[in-house]
Amino acid sequence: MSGDSLPREAGDKLQQIGSADVAIGILPIPGAIGENTLPAIRETLSRLGGSVTCVILQSEGPDAEGTPATVSGMFPQSAPGASLQSFFNAYRTVFTAADQLKARACCVLGSDSKTVTADWIQRLLQPALEMEFDLVTPHYAHGPLEGLLNSSIIGPLERSLYGLRIQNPLGPDFGLSRRLIERMVSAERPHPVAGIVSTAARAGLTICEARVGARLYPAMDWANVSTLFAEITGPVLQDMERNAPFWQRARGSHAIPAMGETAARAEETEGADVGRLLDSFQLATRNLQEIWQMVLPPATMLELRRMSRLPAAEFAMPDGLWVRVVYDLALAHRLRTISRDHLLRAMTPLYLGWVASYALGLQAAGAPPAEQRLEQLAMAYETAKPYLISRWRWPDRFNP
């Protein structure tokens, strides 16, 4: 089954149902459906007035009619460690089903059910259903060492590109209006996850954040960090290439409306051992220089070599350097300087180097809290945007 077409049986059931006000897609991740999921959805619907018709789209479980109606077998259940492609395809399936149902709003749940509450679903759904917002992105109360790929690259990059301060542009939980659903299933075929924010921004649709609270983040699998890095950043960079004429015009950034109260987050970074991250970075500095040289300018290479000689306690990657690495990575991805898969995997140790530097920075005495530290990083992305635009427009120009 491709991401666009629905499984035959599920499609038939959707046809029988006809239409619904709301479609809620529960993505096929381990632990996505729990005992509290259905009661939480029922409670949300009752809070929304009780007359809202709803269809739950899920991978397994019994089908049910009425409100909420349940359609199972929408997507195959992903095994732990499976490729993210099937996860992305599931989004497209949800959008296609929501479009078929002519739903006024759609909610996608991609987090562990242990943290998904009625408040969580309501905050994602209500702005799209009742408050004229087209996209509701999640704002999690996460710890300083959680969601690092998002904090270091995805979030600040999209903020500098589109000028919108969104904490989690890749969700995984979202609320979408009918207008945005139609665009996501249009012939343009934006990436089902990486293309959500850019599609909404390009179309001038209204975006808000839902403060949904704490989320359970999946544990790190050391053997697959480079795969994860490639599978997440690859679609984002592809989407960036697709929207180049749009983001080159955007300047600065502004906050977007936020729904719900801010939840407190733990600032615990004690006990985070960065030795392994530093080993990865130093091993790569010794072995991957030939590849990095094809992507990064000489000044950046010089800085990286200097960093690799620093003792662990003094190790630090300046924000400006990291931002230039990300921007040069985006350019090399666009120019296909080397195979894209090789490129993204070869850059993974640099990302681990940034994580080590960030964790050490937070552990230092008198260090600013994580939120302030990440705001500094996001500002560095914005400050260096002219560098990106210049490199993007004139990639052959001499770059020391």
Add this chain to the structure above:
Amino acid sequence: MLEQIEQALNESLTRMLNMAAGLLPGMAALILALFAATFLAWIMRVLLRRSLAGIRFDERAAGWGFPLLVEWAPSRRPTLLVTRVVSWVVIAGGFLIGVSAFDVSVTSQLVHSLFDYVPNVLGALVVLLAGTVISRFLARSVLIGAVNMNLQYARLLSAGVKWLVMVLAVAMALEHLKIGAGIVQLAFGILFGGIVFALALAVGLGSRDAVARSLEREAGRTPAENAEEPFRHL
């Protein structure tokens, strides 16, 4: 007697002159073919140089993993190497066409056999080129993969893979050229086996401790240990 000698000399001179006269059209054809081939080679050289510069061939060649090509190239420019190879091939082709204009059976046979050999040379070149590309790609894949797995002997693995593929490609190219088929097969077997054996020895003995440490570190991690890591990326 003198008359007979004079007659014999005259006949010999006439024969020589006739033979020389008979060679003249062939010589003229050879010179013409050489001139035409040189002109064609010059045109192709200019066109190739411009089109390769247009597609930034030098940078692309480096990006495709052809530092070898850069090393071989005069003035370290792959574009120059390609244009020179193409123009010399065209000139050599013109020379062979010119030589075949001589109506001499031995020359003709030589030219025919040379032309018959051209497909083998082209085939061998394609095999070598493909081998180089594949070996560079695989070596890079192995290097990046091994570094991401924190294997200290990443470069050794990568070099091993590269030379295995290159040895295989060279053996196949020589087979195409029909050069010492039996010896090449034998030499290939010895070299291929030798590289594998050397790698096994290097990894198993020379880097035994490093390998053991790496494997313990990588394979010994359980999901529970992973869960204890404070870092959450996704």
